[in-house]
Amino acid sequence: MAKILYVYNNQVYANITNKCDCSCTFCIRSQMDGVGDAETLWHSKEPSLEEIIAAIDAFDFTGYTEFVYCGYGEPTCALENLTASARYVREKTGLPIRINPNGLGNLYHKRDIVPELAQVTDCISISLNAPDEKEYEKVTRPAFPDAFSAMLDFAEACGRQIKRTQLSIVDILSPEAQEACRKIADDRGIHLKIRKFEQGA
Numbered sequence: 001m002a003k004i005l006y007v008y009n010n011q012v013y014a015n016i017t018n019k020c021d022c023s024c025t026f027c028i029r030s031q032m033d034g035v036g037d038a039e040t041l042w043h044s045k046e047p048s049l050e051e052i053i054a055a056i057d058a059f060d061f062t063g064y065t066e067f068v069y070c071g072y073g074e075p076t077c078a079l080e081n082l083t084a085s086a087r088y089v090r091e092k093t094g095l096p097i098r099i100n101p102n103g104l105g106n107l108y109h110k111r112d113i114v115p116e117l118a119q120v121t122d123c124i125s126i127s128l129n130a131p132d133e134k135e136y137e138k139v140t141r142p143a144f145p146d147a148f149s150a151m152l153d154f155a156e157a158c159g160r161q162i163k164r165t166q167l168s169i170v171d172i173l174s175p176e177a178q179e180a181c182r183k184i185a186d187d188r189g190i191h192l193k194i195r196k197f198e199q200g201a
């Protein structure tokens with residue numbers, strides 16, 4: 001059975017869905033079944049809120065410093081379970097919460113979900129992935145048209161409503177592409193995080 005909570009680099013990660021509206025060429029899901037202490041992060045069925053809460057109740061949070069929604073899917077595809085469980089984690093543990101979304105949540109839900117995320121998270125780290133639309137389409141293969149500009153609009157909205165908002169790229173991009181990504185982030189007043197390739201979604 002797939003883990004709903006797993007540990008990676010001494011942080012607790014929540015793997016609440018395997019749904020995703022991208023098909024990134026670099027996605028860790030196509031390389032291995034699990035990361036950290038999880039043998040597999042592929043669910044046999046999508047976890048219910050009750051199952052997510054039970055996993056939280058069964059976990060010993062002693063010594064951990066952050067609770068992160070990431071995993072083998074796009075966390076905002078399970079928006080209701082994401083917001084409800086984040087409220088529960090906050091109440092139960094007091095840990096700061098981070099969400100690592102692909103930034104397409106408004107396209108997926110056909111409405112503005114940022115205010116709902118802003119109520120439950122301390123930090124949001126949105127995958128920028130590429131310095132322009134053409135490259136973004138090539139590497140993330142999104143399910144929607146105009147995804148690059150929608151992702152940037154989503155990031156800007158997060159920047160206005162969530163104190164710790166960042167755009168993220170992986171360190172496999174060329175130095176020139178990384179610099180172009182930095183300009184995109186700087187132009188929007190958003191921090192750019194450059195993360196290791198192994199960290200996945």
Ligand code: SF4
Nearest residue numbers: 020022024027102201
């Ligand atoms: S890297 Fe993230 S956004 Fe891309 S396909 Fe994998 S889970 Fe989806």
